[in-house]
Amino acid sequence: MYKEIKIDPITRLEGHGKIEIFLDDKGDVAHACLQIPELRGYERFAVGRLAEEMPRITETICGVCPTTHHTCSGKTLDDLYGVQPPPAAQKIREFVYNAFMFEDHNLHFYFLGGPDFVVGPSAPKAERNVVGVIGKVGVEIGKKVIDIRKRSRNIIQTMGGRVVHPVHCLPGGVSKAMTKEMQQEFKKTAEDAVEFAKFSLQVFDDIVLKNKTYVDLIVGDVYKHNTYYMGLVDDNNKVNFYDGWIRVVDPEGKEFAKFKVHDYLKHISEGVEEWTYIKFPYLKKIGWKGFVDGKDSGVYRVAPLGRLNAADGMATPLAQQYYEKYLETLGGKPVHFTLATHWARLIEAMQAAEAMVQLINDPQILDPNVRNMDFKVPKQGIGVIEAPRGTLFHHYETDENGRLTKANLIVATVNNSAAINMSIEKAARGLIKGGKVDDGILNMVEMAFRAYDPCFACATHTVDGRAPLQLDIIDADGHIVRTLKNK
Amino acid sequence: MQQILIYGVGNPYRRDDRIGLEIADILNEKINKENITIRSGSIDGMAMLDEIMGFDKVIFVDSIKTRDGTPGDIYRITVEQLQENRDLSSSHGIDFLTAVRLGRKFGYTMPEQVLVYAIEIEDNESYKEECTEKVRSSIPEIVQSIMNEIDRI
Numbered sequence: 001m002y003k004e005i006k007i008d009p010i011t012r013l014e015g016h017g018k019i020e021i022f023l024d025d026k027g028d029v030a031h032a033c034l035q036i037p038e039l040r041g042y043e044r045f046a047v048g049r050l051a052e053e054m055p056r057i058t059e060t061i062c063g064v065c066p067t068t069h070h071t072c073s074g075k076t077l078d079d080l081y082g083v084q085p086p087p088a089a090q091k092i093r094e095f096v097y098n099a100f101m102f103e104d105h106n107l108h109f110y111f112l113g114g115p116d117f118v119v120g121p122s123a124p125k126a127e128r129n130v131v132g133v134i135g136k137v138g139v140e141i142g143k144k145v146i147d148i149r150k151r152s153r154n155i156i157q158t159m160g161g162r163v164v165h166p167v168h169c170l171p172g173g174v175s176k177a178m179t180k181e182m183q184q185e186f187k188k189t190a191e192d193a194v195e196f197a198k199f200s201l202q203v204f205d206d207i208v209l210k211n212k213t214y215v216d217l218i219v220g221d222v223y224k225h226n227t228y229y230m231g232l233v234d235d236n237n238k239v240n241f242y243d244g245w246i247r248v249v250d251p252e253g254k255e256f257a258k259f260k261v262h263d264y265l266k267h268i269s270e271g272v273e274e275w276t277y278i279k280f281p282y283l284k285k286i287g288w289k290g291f292v293d294g295k296d297s298g299v300y301r302v303a304p305l306g307r308l309n310a311a312d313g314m315a316t317p318l319a320q321q322y323y324e325k326y327l328e329t330l331g332g333k334p335v336h337f338t339l340a341t342h343w344a345r346l347i348e349a350m351q352a353a354e355a356m357v358q359l360i361n362d363p364q365i366l367d368p369n370v371r372n373m374d375f376k377v378p379k380q381g382i383g384v385i386e387a388p389r390g391t392l393f394h395h396y397e398t399d400e401n402g403r404l405t406k407a408n409l410i411v412a413t414v415n416n417s418a419a420i421n422m423s424i425e426k427a428a429r430g431l432i433k434g435g436k437v438d439d440g441i442l443n444m445v446e447m448a449f450r451a452y453d454p455c456f457a458c459a460t461h462t463v464d465g466r467a468p469l470q471l472d473i474i475d476a477d478g479h480i481v482r483t484l485k486n487k
Numbered sequence: 488m489q490q491i492l493i494y495g496v497g498n499p500y501r502r503d504d505r506i507g508l509e510i511a512d513i514l515n516e517k518i519n520k521e522n523i524t525i526r527s528g529s530i531d532g533m534a535m536l537d538e539i540m541g542f543d544k545v546i547f548v549d550s551i552k553t554r555d556g557t558p559g560d561i562y563r564i565t566v567e568q569l570q571e572n573r574d575l576s577s578s579h580g581i582d583f584l585t586a587v588r589l590g591r592k593f594g595y596t597m598p599e600q601v602l603v604y605a606i607e608i609e610d611n612e613s614y615k616e617e618c619t620e621k622v623r624s625s626i627p628e629i630v631q632s633i634m635n636e637i638d639r640i
Contacts, residue, residue: 045500060498060499060529066529111533129585130589131592139594142589142593143593143594146589146593150537153537162528163537164528164529164534165528165529
């Protein structure tokens with residue numbers, strides 16, 4: 001008989017972490033689960049609104065990565081109105097998007113997920129944060145991160161009017177053409193981004209890969225799951241953040257599916273568990289078998305780990321070199337180690353930086369024709385993009401006036417929700433035996449959790465923007481054994 | 488002359504959560520001084536760092552939900568009064584205090600004073616582009632409080 005462990009969610013607008021750990025009669029972990037708020041509110045709110053408002057509306061879903069929703073929504077409107085942006089607009093969008101990916105990935109490594117490694121998993125909680133990272137790498141490096149981030153965000157500000165809620169993607173193009181002056185400034189940013197990406201990978205090499213303890217942690221069993229993987233690839237099966245084919249590989253690395261976004265509902269369905277309102281996307285052709293690994297389970301993973309597994313390589317030369325070293329170190333493809341996500345993230349940041357250089361040096365990016373307004377009567381539009389933390393889908397249905405009758409969003413983190421549950425459970429199982437609990441569990445659970453960079457702290461616009469995590473562990477008789485909080 | 492930033496924080500689609508944005512809009516119409524900048528948006532800690540650098544004083548306007556508060560209550564909070572969170576728990580954002588501390592550590596020009604005007608709200612879960620009546624009726628008082636604050640500088 002299972003006893004349910006209740007977690008008291010600390011109320012915040014969005015983005016509270018609720019974890020439940022179920023102990024069996026012996027005091028061992030029978031089951032663990034995490035609840036992530038869905039975006040059903042936005043989907044219902046959107047009905048009745050004009051579809052062209054969606055880039056503006058959906059970018060408020062997340063205060064950390066508004067550009068992702070904004071750009072995906074813009075692509076969805078292209079599809080809805082049957083227009084293809086002119087080449088210059090396409091390149092501007094990709095340039096801005098790669099700048100965003102670069103900035104977001106670096107922010108995560110240095111300030112969010114990286115502390116787990118840069119400072120160390122056994123470091124005191126008070127140091128396992130960005131302050132600890134700065135203490136380790138130095139103030140000058142910290143300033144470099146802030147500087148390159150600011151300059152990358154300046155690209156979004158320049159092309160979209162503002163960083164926080166840009167007005168950049170419009171159906172059929174973008175809001176502003178690029179001038180020669182902008183190009184000159186952005187070229188320098190792009191070149192510096194490549195150098196910074198090299199530096200970050202060196203930091204990872206020096207601090208993590210040269211430390212056997214960390215490497216053992218990465219390749220250890222506690223953070224390993226043999227799942228399917230999904231990500232966008234170009235026509236050559238190389239990683240692409242902006243567009244392409246949605247490719248899925250099986251736990252052995254073989255291609256399982258490859259499709260365009262309009263067929264996503266043929267491949268992805270949502271699992272239902274009676275103990276939660278949250279659904280869990282899974283591969284339809286395999287089926288929902290619950291929170292289990294393996295070839296017979298429809299669970300798949302996205303985000304940097306997923307993308308680097310789903311692709312045959314990186315699309316840019318330096319990133320490809322680092323990718324090859326990554327695979328060689330970790331025993332080849334597919335890489336099943338959750339904590340390797342941190343390394344994969346930095347390799348992606350390198351590709352994003354190189355792509356920025358390629359795009360900004362393309363003369364076509366200066367073409368003033370940045371909008372195609374040959375709109376067709378709308379009915380349905382579907383768009384896909386790779387958010388920093390996984391594949392994002394927007395799907396709109398409208399009447400003939402472009403007023404939404406239905407909206408469906410599958411956000412990146414929801415794709416990973418089954419895997420996150422599995423990771424939390426595996427960490428909990430490793431530490432809770434016979435009802436005995438220690439503080440180590442929160443560290444281990446946080447590490448599993450943080451590697452996915454779950455985006456449920458959406459629109460954290462309150463001053464104290466943290467997403468607190470609390471675990472209540474209750475024994476088989478319903479007594480609280482321990483309450484652990486990460487604040 | 489002191490450079491002042493007033494920043495309204497909120498999500499425009501989550502009912503009372505938009506109060507910070509509305510206040511910023513009203514202040515933008517009422518205040519026309521060279522040394523006062525008024526902005527608004529839904530941003531996290533690191534983005535806040537970008538916004539506040541270079542200002543001498545910053546006033547944030549945001550919503551708050553407390554255990555015993557009444558919708559429309561106004562709280563004037565200094566940044567020192569906010570509970571510090573050295574134990575960063577967010578996997579997806581940086582808390583504001585850490586952002587400010589980082590800015591100072593990096594030697595950036597950070598505000599000497601940061602204030603938060605937090606308004607107790609009723610509903611931040613519904614999806615609507617207007618505040619509840621109780622919160623909306625407190626707007627004139629909030630606006631006046633902030634304008635008095637500026638006059639004291």
